[in-house]
Amino acid sequence: MRVIIEPDYATMSKWAANYVANRIIEANPTVEKPFVLGCPTGSSPLGLYRELIQMNKEGKISFQNVITFNMDEYVNLPEEHPESYHSFMWNNFFSHIDIKPENVHILNGNARDLKKECEDYEKAILAAGGIDLFMGGIGPDGHLAFNEPGSSLSSRTRIKTLTTDTIHANSRFFEGNLALVPKQALTVGIGTVMDAKEVLLVCNGHNKARALKHCIDGDISHKWTSSMLQMHPHAIVVCDEAACDELSVGTYKYYLDKERGNL
Numbered sequence: 001m002r003v004i005i006e007p008d009y010a011t012m013s014k015w016a017a018n019y020v021a022n023r024i025i026e027a028n029p030t031v032e033k034p035f036v037l038g039c040p041t042g043s044s045p046l047g048l049y050r051e052l053i054q055m056n057k058e059g060k061i062s063f064q065n066v067i068t069f070n071m072d073e074y075v076n077l078p079e080e081h082p083e084s085y086h087s088f089m090w091n092n093f094f095s096h097i098d099i100k101p102e103n104v105h106i107l108n109g110n111a112r113d114l115k116k117e118c119e120d121y122e123k124a125i126l127a128a129g130g131i132d133l134f135m136g137g138i139g140p141d142g143h144l145a146f147n148e149p150g151s152s153l154s155s156r157t158r159i160k161t162l163t164t165d166t167i168h169a170n171s172r173f174f175e176g177n178l179a180l181v182p183k184q185a186l187t188v189g190i191g192t193v194m195d196a197k198e199v200l201l202v203c204n205g206h207n208k209a210r211a212l213k214h215c216i217d218g219d220i221s222h223k224w225t226s227s228m229l230q231m232h233p234h235a236i237v238v239c240d241e242a243a244c245d246e247l248s249v250g251t252y253k254y255y256l257d258k259e260r261g262n263l
């Protein structure tokens with residue numbers, strides 16, 4: 001695993017956006033061979049999306065031949081609800097870039113047959129040639145997408161019931177009202193993320209310090225599902241200083257020195 005420690009949220013977002021942009025440019029995607037990008041929601045990737053939008057507007061990068069698959073979506077929340085992940089993605093990213101709407105894939109949490117919706121999603125990812133780069137965030141309880149503590153580390157796309165921790169954390173988007181937060185979501189599995197050729201997580205703020213510690217400095221455990229990335233051959237975590245508050249001094253120094261070329 002590669003760990004990039006940046007001073008703050010702005011530099012973390014810039015680093016991540018440059019990495020994603022370079023990957024897409026290097027792949028030189030075409031209609032026949034598009035680049036397949038996995039997309040997260042949440043506040044962590046907002047800066048990264050803003051940077052990518054800026055690069056797209058400046059003509060430095062194009063999304064014309066990029067296909068996206070989102071990580072997750074709430075169950076039974078109308079697509080047009082301002083807090084649905086459909087709304088989030090179009091408002092914060094897709095509406096501002098030159099992506100073709102037919103290349104965007106987001107799970108349908110209102111599908112009549114949710115199990116089939118999840119199975120079809122896995123098939124669609126395979127049909128697209130697999131995910132080249134899965135971007136992601138980390139929940140305060142260490143979850144990746146909506147793979148809550150206790151999720152199988154080989155799970156595929158499926159329905160998950162949210163933990164009380166997550167319902168509390170996400171209530172900030174629902175007027176602070178726990179009753180308004182959906183209790184279930186469709187989510188790609190840890191196995192789905194692990195199949196991506198590369199994974200890039202962004203993690204910022206002191207409230208993520210415990211999760212980051214378990215992700216990179218702890219044992220692999222279904223209690224902290226993002227820790228499974230330790231098994232991925234090409235995983236990168238980009239974080240800010242505040243998120244490092246609970247890393248061991250040795251781990252913190254090692255990653256800083258490594259990226260500065262001191263080792």
Ligand code: GLP
Binds near residue numbers: 071
């Ligand atoms: C939600 C999403 C996750 C995201 C997490 C953290 O639960 N399903 O994919 O990583 O929130 O969100 P934030 O970045 O707002 O802290």
